[in-house]
Amino acid sequence: MRSLVAIEEWIEEWTPExxxxxxxxxxxxxxxxxxxxxxxxxxxxxxAPTLDTYEGFRLLALHRQAAKGDPSFNxxxxxxxxxxxxxxxxxxxxxxxxxxxxxxxxxxxVQHLVYFVxxxxxxxxxxxxxxxxxxxxxxxGEDFVTNGEVx
Amino acid sequence: MDKKQxxxxxxxxxxxxxxxxxxxxxxxxxxxxxxLGLELEEVKNWNCCGAMEVxxxxxxxxxxxxxxxxxxxxxEMGHDVVMAPCNGCYHNLKKAEYDLTNDEGSREVTERLSxxxxxxTYQAGQVETIHALDWIKDAIGEExxxxxxxxxxxxxxxxxxxxxxxxxxxxxxxxxxxGPGSESTSAPHFMDDLLAAAGAENxxxxxxxxxxGGAHTLSDKDTSTKLVVNILKAAEEAGAxxxxxxxPTCHAGLEMHQVRAEKEFGIKTNVKMMYFTQLLGVAxxxxxxxxxxxxxxSDGRAALKARQIA
Numbered sequence: 001m002r003s004l005v006a007i008e009e010w011i012e013e014w015t016p017e018x019x020x021x022x023x024x025x026x027x028x029x030x031x032x033x034x035x036x037x038x039x040x041x042x043x044x045x046x047x048a049p050t051l052d053t054y055e056g057f058r059l060l061a062l063h064r065q066a067a068k069g070d071p072s073f074n075x076x077x078x079x080x081x082x083x084x085x086x087x088x089x090x091x092x093x094x095x096x097x098x099x100x101x102x103x104x105x106x107x108x109x110v111q112h113l114v115y116f117v118x119x120x121x122x123x124x125x126x127x128x129x130x131x132x133x134x135x136x137x138x139x140x141g142e143d144f145v146t147n148g149e150v151x
Numbered sequence: 152m153d154k155k156q157x158x159x160x161x162x163x164x165x166x167x168x169x170x171x172x173x174x175x176x177x178x179x180x181x182x183x184x185x186x187l188g189l190e191l192e193e194v195k196n197w198n199c200c201g202a203m204e205v206x207x208x209x210x211x212x213x214x215x216x217x218x219x220x221x222x223x224x225x226x227e228m229g230h231d232v233v234m235a236p237c238n239g240c241y242h243n244l245k246k247a248e249y250d251l252t253n254d255e256g257s258r259e260v261t262e263r264l265s266x267x268x269x270x271x272t273y274q275a276g277q278v279e280t281i282h283a284l285d286w287i288k289d290a291i292g293e294e295x296x297x298x299x300x301x302x303x304x305x306x307x308x309x310x311x312x313x314x315x316x317x318x319x320x321x322x323x324x325x326x327x328x329x330g331p332g333s334e335s336t337s338a339p340h341f342m343d344d345l346l347a348a349a350g351a352e353n354x355x356x357x358x359x360x361x362x363x364g365g366a367h368t369l370s371d372k373d374t375s376t377k378l379v380v381n382i383l384k385a386a387e388e389a390g391a392x393x394x395x396x397x398x399p400t401c402h403a404g405l406e407m408h409q410v411r412a413e414k415e416f417g418i419k420t421n422v423k424m425m426y427f428t429q430l431l432g433v434a435x436x437x438x439x440x441x442x443x444x445x446x447x448x449s450d451g452r453a454a455l456k457a458r459q460i461a
Contacts, residue, residue, distance in 0.1 A: 075315060075362045078337050082357050101388075105357045108385035112361050115381060119364060119374035130203055130366045131242070131315035 004040050004118050007033050011111045016100040026103055027090035031059060034083045034110045037117050038062040041073075044121055057084045075131060076116050082109045158281070158290035162230035163191035164220055166200060166240035173237065173399025175443030179428035180236050180283055182442055186435050187291055187299070194224050194233070202239035203366055210250070211260040217247035218261050221280070222273035236283035236428070238398035242316035242323070244280040249323040251275040282317065283428060284341040284397055285334075293348035301436035303350025305458045309430070310356035310386035310394045310422070311342040314401035318360055342397055342427050349434035354389040358382050365404040372411070379408035383420040392454045395427045402426060406448040423451035433461050 002010070011033060019026040035058055039049040042065060054061040063080040067073040086106035090099060169177035184191050197220050199205070201213030221244060224230040235241040250257040252275040265272040281289075287296070318324065318336040327334045334341050339360065343353045361382060364375035383405065386394050396402040405424050412418040425444060432442035439445060439452055439461050455461045 071320065074319060078360050079358075081337065086357070104388055105355065105385065108381055108388065109357050111381050112358060112378065112385075115374060115377045116362055116364075119367070119371060119378070122374070123367065123371045130239075131319035131362075 001036055001039060001043075002033075004037065004114070004121070007036055008114050008118060011107060011114055014107050016104050019100060019103045020096075027087045027106065030103065030106050030110050031057075031083065031087050034080065034113055035059050035062060037110075037113050038066055038080075041066050041117050041121065055084070057087075060084060072120070076113055079109055079113050079116070083113070154289035155292075157232055157279075158189070158234075158286050160190040160192065161232040161234040161281070161286065162224035162228055162278070163193045164197055164200075164224070164233050164235045164240055164244070165193065166197075166202075166235060166237040168237050168239070168399035168403075172403045173426075175446040176236060176399050176402070176426045176428060178441075178443035178446070179426055179432050182437055183287070183428045183432045183435070186432065186437060187287070189286070189290055191234070192228065192230070194220055195227065196223065200235075200240045200243040202243050206243065206246075210246075211257050212264075213243060214247040214250045214257045215261045215264045217243045218251060218273035219265070219268070219270065220244065221247070221278045222265065222271055225273065225277040226271040231278050233278050233280050234283060234286045235280060236397070237400075238282075238314055238316040239400060241280060241282045245323045248275055248280060282397070284317075284345070287345055287431070288341050293344055296345060296348045296431070300349050300434050302434065302460065304346065304430060304434050305350055305460055306352045307350075307430075307454070307458055307460060308354050308390050308392045309346055309351045310354050310389055310391035311339075311346065311359060311427075312356070312382065312386075312394050312396055312401060312405070313339045313342065313359050314365075314396075314398045315360060315362055317398065342395055346395055346427060346430060349431055351395075351430070351434075354386070354391045356386055356389050356391065358385045363401055363404045363408075365400050368404060368407070375404065376408045376412050376415070379405055380412045380418055380420065383409060383412075383422055387420060387422050391422055392457075393430070393451060394422055394424050395430055396424055397427050402447075409449065423447075423454050424449040425451045 022029055042049045050061050050065050052061040054064055059080050083106060086102055086109060089102045165177050198216055201216040205216060206213040221233055224233045235244055251261060262272050318339055321336045327336050347353055362378060363382060364378040368375045402424055409420055429442040429444050433439060444451055
């Protein structure tokens with residue numbers, strides 16, 4: 001598995017021209033990077049990354065696994081779903097320009113995931129202060145916490 | 152009473168940010184209301200909603216603080232709708248409503264502190280909390296807005312950024328995701344709808360609700376800067392000239408990290424940030440000064456001038 005740093009460097013250097021060179025494999029490369037990011041999170045939390053899929057995507061299954069017991073991970077629920085949506089769009093017929101533009105958007109979505117998860121691995125509280133707030137003195141589940149939704 | 156009528160006069164809860172860094176949002180919300188014939192009555196002697204500091208220490212105290220605002224609006228001012236333009240305030244009032252409906256412990260704490268503070272205890276359901284987006288969308292609507300537009304936004308390309316607290320966590324917003332006409336938590340569109348009605352061209356923006364790392368801007372500012380720069384670049388790559396915001400914290404975060412990215416890392420982005428109320432105000436013929444665009448750190452006047460909007 002590529003390190004998070006390697007994924008971050010790869011995505012920062014990514015160009016639409018590189019996507020054109022990869023051709024049909026480019027959306028899968030991007031999706032694979034997103035999966036690898038969430039896998040890193042799971043491994044760091046001593047969980048075996050699932051091989052299951054959810055709604056046809058392993059990325060969505062991995063996100064659900066990561067979000068269990070960690071409401072702040074819901075902050076990247078839409079990011080993962082958007083990546084899946086962009087992947088689907090890349091499979092649909094379109095002009096080369098539209099295809100590259102969609103891939104460029106998918107890149108930004110996955111890049112967000114890299115930064116968010118990377119940030120959370122350095123500072124676990126990222127995301128726990130605003131939309132997925134958790135009382136700092138109470139472990140999850142010990143008190144009535146309204147933000148405990150699962151993906 | 153239908154929403155169009157119910158939202159014509161509402162209790163206004165600006166919250167602390169709109170009196171500080173989000174002053175332009177406060178000014179433009181009030182001016183926009185005036186222009187559209189909507190009435191705002193500021194909640195008397197309002198207090199902090201408990202965001203985010205109190206909530207992370209004791210969520211029940213935050214519930215009480217938010218409930219006091221709603222209690223004053225309902226019991227002392229006779230309102231049944233509270234409009235909060237700040238995502239943090241809006242989120243916290245909604246969370247308090249949810250907690251008071253579902254958690255006995257929160258009700259007990261609120262009852263005890265309300266009695267100690269000497270005001271009537273807020274009962275769940277006494278008011279409806281709405282965001283400024285709901286207010287304009289339901290009291291005016293796109294059709295009416297389009298009719299009233301003077302000059303309009305002339306195809307200005309906009310990326311709409313909603314931030315996190317307007318839609319998450321989903322269960323505290325029971326009115327959302329209710330099918331056609333309702334707001335979506337995964338793909339919010341109310342701001343897109345209103346700005347399109349005012350003549351803007353919304354771009355395909357994939358990071359509408361992505362975390363900006365806002366609350367970590369002091370403890371881990373490099374992560375926040377990376378997250379923000381990615382949002383700014385995504386908007387620019389989608390063709391946006393302006394990012395429309397509806398939260399003072401998001402707005403300040405995007406502005407601050409845009410400056411920091413350039414100063415610290417030499418990463419320059421040109422997209423400008425403006426509150427959606429400022430954009431609607433300008434579309435309705437108000438001057439940039441009147442809606443506080445000059446108070447934004449990100450000066451969007453050139454973007455407006457380039458399209459002869461203002």
